[in-house]
Amino acid sequence: MKQLIYADYNATTPSPRGHEDQVFEILQASFGSPSSIHHFGREAKRLMEDARENVAKLFGAERKSIVFTSGATESNNFCLKGVVFQHFKKGERPHIVITNSEHSSVHNVAKFLEGYGFCTVTYAPIHSKGFLEKDTLLSAINERTVLVAIIYVNNETGVVNPVEELARAAKGKKPNLHVHVDGVQALGKLDCTWIGRSVIDSVSVSAHKVGGLKGIGCLYKKPEVSLLPLLHGGGHERGWRSGTENMPGIVSFGLRAKAILERKEPLNHLRTLWNHLVERMRVLPGLEIHGDLSRCLPTTLNFTIHGVAGEELMLRFENAGIAVSSGSACLSGGSEPSRVLTAMGYSRDVAANSIRLSFGEGSRIEDAEAILAVVRGFVQKKG
Amino acid sequence: MKQLIYADYNATTPSPRGHEDQVFEILQASFGSPSSIHHFGREAKRLMEDARENVAKLFGAERKSIVFTSGATESNNFCLKGVVFQHFKKGERPHIVITNSEHSSVHNVAKFLEGYGFCTVTYAPIHSKGFLEKDTLLSAINERTVLVAIIYVNNETGVVNPVEELARAAKGKKPNLHVHVDGVQALGKLDCTWIGRSVIDSVSVSAHKVGGLKGIGCLYKKPEVSLLPLLHGGGHERGWRSGTENMPGIVSFGLRAKAILERKEPLNHLRTLWNHLVERMRVLPGLEIHGDLSRCLPTTLNFTIHGVAGEELMLRFENAGIAVSSGSACLSGGSEPSRVLTAMGYSRDVAANSIRLSFGEGSRIEDAEAILAVVRGFVQKKG
Secondary structure: OOOOEEOEOOOOOOOOOOHHHHHHHHHHHOOOOOOOOOHHHHHHHHHHHHHHHHHHHHOOOOHHHEEEEOOHHHHHHHHHHHHHHHHHHOOOOOEEEEEOOOOHHHHHHHHHHHHOOOOEEEEEOOOOOOOOOHHHHHHHOOOOEEEEEEEOEOOOOOEEOOHHHHHHHHHHHOOOOEEEEEOOOOEOOEOOOOHHHOOOOEEEEEHHHHOOOOOOEEEEEOOOOOOOOOOOOOOOHHHOOOOOOOHHHHHHHHHHHHHHHHOOOOOHHHHHHHHHHHHHHOOOOOEEEOOOHHHEOOOEEEEEEOOOOHHHHHHHHHHOOEEOEOOOOOOOOOOOOOHHHHHOOOOHHHHHOOEEEEOOOOOOHHHHHHHHHHHHHHHHHHO | OOOOEEOEOOOOOOOOOOHHHHHHHHHHHOOOOOOOOOHHHHHHHHHHHHHHHHHHHHOOOOHHHEEEEOOHHHHHHHHHHHHHHHHHHOOOOOEEEEEOOOOHHHHHHHHHHHHOOOOEEEEEOOOOOOOOOHHHHHHHOOOOEEEEEEEOEOOOOOEEOOHHHHHHHHHHHOOOOEEEEEOOOOEOOEOOOOHHHOOOOEEEEEHHHHOOOOOOEEEEEOOOOOOOOOOOOOOOHHHOOOOOOOHHHHHHHHHHHHHHHHOOOOOHHHHHHHHHHHHHHOOOOOEEEOOOHHHEOOOEEEEEEOOOOHHHHHHHHHHOOEEOEOOOOOOOOOOOOOHHHHHOOOOHHHHHOOEEEEOOOOOOHHHHHHHHHHHHHHHHHHO
């Protein structure tokens, strides 16, 4: 069989060799539920707290800042609904601000809250190069604003938002609002250990984007921040998130957190690959790379070739054995024009025909050559 | 080290030997996200749909009846909130009925919905022997009732509710209400393949109660039943539950479903063990077993010894190397008097000092003897 190339790391990442074995070797200490007070429970709890400690360190924070969830989608739902419902209960009609280029697990939560009348929403418009500007954010905040949600690294374009600066500015205007950051595409790529000392109130992440198992993630939140739980029940996770804890997931996340903390400069080899691609692609006639490349992580490259259907490109990549994504692969089977590219001012045509390449630990410079061969085939054919 | 005995199967169950290896062997076909349309995604999707098929068969239902969740707590939250919010949005003030002996993941959801004014709740009182009677249920239903939630097998007592009969009666009085069943402690113990043909609208289950991984479960629901999603986002699970799918969990659940379907009479060996215990314990002075033993699954035995503190019993079991639970172990670290026993009319004293023994595939007749030795020690000491 032809060697397959995976260039869809922003969707999900493979685990390092032996990772699953390591998880279940650790879990042999106990199959128990960490809530049980007997031997089997206590052993499980110890494993869980070891993992929590490592995950907390990713944020430069204490263990009690980490609430394990089923992933970032749950974390985003938990946070946005948790903040809004608490204000709604007090009889207020709260207002929230999200950028108009959030992941659907923030965007669609806002749409729900707005549609049901639980709050009003301002979709703060991003710059045409893909990032949110401070003044835009500040002008969206009003006296009813209770929450601001900003994506750290955009999942479609790789453009980085200056979340610390934006958070400070937002708090400067309204100190008691909640600043939430969707950190999914930042974890393991950018240092996040400053977050525990920052004004940011909460951050969502998923383990499977950094080589962990699917189905586990967390909400980092400042210990003093109170949220209405999304999952009510037996009071697990110190009351923040009920449900028997996903032990394989938690142990996996802890292992990956430890590996990330020990790794230096994770992006160096990707920078070489990405530069190689960008230099060669940007000169091709009709090919456009989206987003401000100086603010882009070298994990993501989003482009269109004018006059070429995204579907056709996808098919050609598929035939060449290269797995890429059209728009946000998190949009289950969807082929709507990209909301993110639309927010950047691109036409419906561009937004519906974009391709996202994304890279990770297993990506090789040879992958770039295979990708370039596909892309050049189109440009030459067209020319 | 002393051989440890596990008698807390209702809290969680160990996986069969080799189960995890089997899960990750299957997952070698792809690490992709099932939502991705490339090769890696399609392979993952195939594995997911194979698993869904097996899980659906547990309910005698089609694949599209199964919505994978992070477990029964999420499923219960999803269902109750999903039904109530839809009515709330229409400007109604809906009413729901739950028994007063539901698991906390139903009870505390109802408390939340009530406390926030989204609906009113009737907590239908169970019989002193632990089950819900038809007339009690019917008298709790009124013209505003939109949902009835009934636990199938009680997690603390093992008492079985006649859910089919109760569901029919409820629908007979108000055809368009939603009948939800918490099936966590029934799965793998009672045949559930009749549910797909019944009037029951939805059922919650968790895989870790039947030897699967922790962190995965599902909501079975009739395909025509519409619910507001609990997790908004990318539209996974046909729009019912967003978030990248927990592939290890899903594959694990599929394997366990298949094993359950192929197994005959799972309770036979437990019946022998349970009868052995019940015969010897019920004659001990001051020892009381709770619940109607003729309606009890031979998986669970809930008792108190009058005048003996639950804590003291727990400690003695612990020292004997026997893992048991006080009240509902799902109540993370809690030592409140059992809500279920209180609902059965027991005093606060009894409800705070009960012990739950629960058994499963790995339980042996010798476990009964070790348990009896502990219990007899107390009764003799007392006498």
